[in-house]
Amino acid sequence: MKQEILLKRNLPRDLFLHLLAIVTLYWSAIAFVTLMWQYINYLWPDAMRCEGCYQNYSEPMRFAVASLIIAFPVFILVSWYLNKIYRKEAVVRESKIRKWLIYLTLFIASIIIIVDLITVINTFLGGEITLKFILKALSIILVAGLVFGYYLNDVKKETPTHLAKPFAIITSIIIFISVVGAFFIIGSPATARLLQLDQQRVDDLASIQMQIVNYWQRKEGLPDSLSQLKDPISSYIVPNDPQTGKPYEYIVKNAENLVFELCADFSMSGSSQYDKARPMTFSTAGSLDSWQHGAGRTCFERTIDKQLYPLLNKTK
Numbered sequence: 166m167k168q169e170i171l172l173k174r175n176l177p178r179d180l181f182l183h184l185l186a187i188v189t190l191y192w193s194a195i196a197f198v199t200l201m202w203q204y205i206n207y208l209w210p211d212a213m214r215c216e217g218c219y220q221n222y223s224e225p226m227r228f229a230v231a232s233l234i235i236a237f238p239v240f241i242l243v244s245w246y247l248n249k250i251y252r253k254e255a256v257v258r259e260s261k262i263r264k265w266l267i268y269l270t271l272f273i274a275s276i277i278i279i280v281d282l283i284t285v286i287n288t289f290l291g292g293e294i295t296l297k298f299i300l301k302a303l304s305i306i307l308v309a310g311l312v313f314g315y316y317l318n319d320v321k322k323e324t325p326t327h328l329a330k331p332f333a334i335i336t337s338i339i340i341f342i343s344v345v346g347a348f349f350i351i352g353s354p355a356t357a358r359l360l361q362l363d364q365q366r367v368d369d370l371a372s373i374q375m376q377i378v379n380y381w382q383r384k385e386g387l388p389d390s391l392s393q394l395k396d397p398i399s400s401y402i403v404p405n406d407p408q409t410g411k412p413y414e415y416i417v418k419n420a421e422n423l424v425f426e427l428c429a430d431f432s433m434s435g436s437s438q439y440d441k442a443r444p445m446t447f448s449t450a451g452s453l454d455s456w457q458h459g460a461g462r463t464c465f466e467r468t469i470d471k472q473l474y475p476l477l478n479k480t481k
Contacts, residue, residue: 176262179257179260179262179263180262182243182246182247182250183247183260183262183263183266184266185239185243186240186243186244186247187266187269187270189236189237189239189240189243190240190270190312191273192232192236193232193233193236193237193240193340194308194309194312195232196228196229196230196232196233196236196237197229197233197308197340197343198304198305198308199225199228199229200226200229200230200233200343200344200347201301201304201343202225202301202304203225203226203229203347203350204343204346204347205297205300205301205304206297207350209296209297209300223350223351223357226347226350226351227351227357229347230344230347230348230351233340233343233344234344237336237337237340241333241337244329244333245333248329251324255323255324258323258324259323264320267316267319267320268320270312270316271313271316271317271320274309274310274312274313274316275313277305277309278305278306278309278310278313281302281305281306281309282306284302285298285299285302311336315328315332356433359432359433360432360433362407362408362432363431363432363433363458365407366406366407366413366429366431367456367458369404369406369407369413369429370413370427370429370456370465371456372404373391373394373403373404373413373415373427374427374467376394376401376403377394377425377467377469378469378474380393380394381423381469381474381476382474382475382476382477383476383477383478385476386420387417387420387423387425388415389417390415391403391412391413391415406429406430408432409430413427413428413429414426414427414428414429414464415427415428416428416464418466422468423468423469423471424466424467424468425466425467426464426465426466426467427464427465427467428462428463428464428465429458429462429463430461430462430463431458431459431460431461431462431463432460433460434458434459434460
């Protein structure tokens with residue numbers, strides 16, 4: 166009778182702790198697989214993509230790292246606290262809440278493994294299997310298999326499994342190494358800030374470039390200065406450098422042949438991994454511009470093709 170009263174009294178606590186443990190476990194597992202996939206993408210780039218095309222490693226890596234830094238420690242702490250409760254209140258370990266959540270986890274892990282294996286075999290039969298694909302499939306099987314094996318062993322026992330402590334230590338070491346390694350790819354927060362500023366500069370220059378082309382098409386000439394691009398009707402305002410607030414440099418090199426330069430002071434070299442991970446923008450010639458740049462002042466020379474960008478008010 167006393168046990169029943171204790172169980173009822175602690176039911177909200179048990180539900181909260183068990184749900185929190187399972188949710189943080191799922192979140193940590195998904196984040197770890199995401200991180201492993203980005204490692205694979207980084208180490209084995211997609212040969213089907215052109216050089217410089219969009220291959221975003223940084224954003225998924227940052228989200229995975231942030232998730233592991235928060236969710237995984239919460240999972241470890243909640244699991245440790247639950248094991249502490251189990252030793253004092255054995256009835257909690259036998260609660261239906263815990264068993265339902267564990268068997269749900271086993272079910273989800275089983276489905277993931279089955280679907281992953283079916284996908285591997287189907288891809289293999291289609292002759293499209295690659296090392297990159299195999300590694301990604303193995304990462305899913307490994308994580309799902311570890312979760313399945315650990316909880317299958319735990320649910321069979323009446324007392325907390327002795328594998329809990331070694332499992333926590335080993336997984337913590339693996340995740341710590343993975344998170345630290347990711348910083349060598351995505352860089353520090355300070356580096357990320359500088360890269361964002363450089364990305365904004367590239368976006369601004371691309372916007373100014375397009376406005377110059379529009380100016381030529383409507384007024385049959387290049388603007389003398391960037392201030393002439395301001396248009397109250399379309400609400401276009403010429404952007405300035407996001408860090409210094411100074412205007413970008415605009416140079417007319419050959420007004421007759423429509424040759425001009427746009428210059429900016431960049432924080433970092435555009436040959437970094439971040440530059441390879443961002444989408445390319447279209448130039449005034451209709452081809453792809455990489456906007457490659459070094460650290461410091463960099464100028465981009467552009468020539469407007471009169472055939473590709475004819476005058477809009479030209480009468481036939």
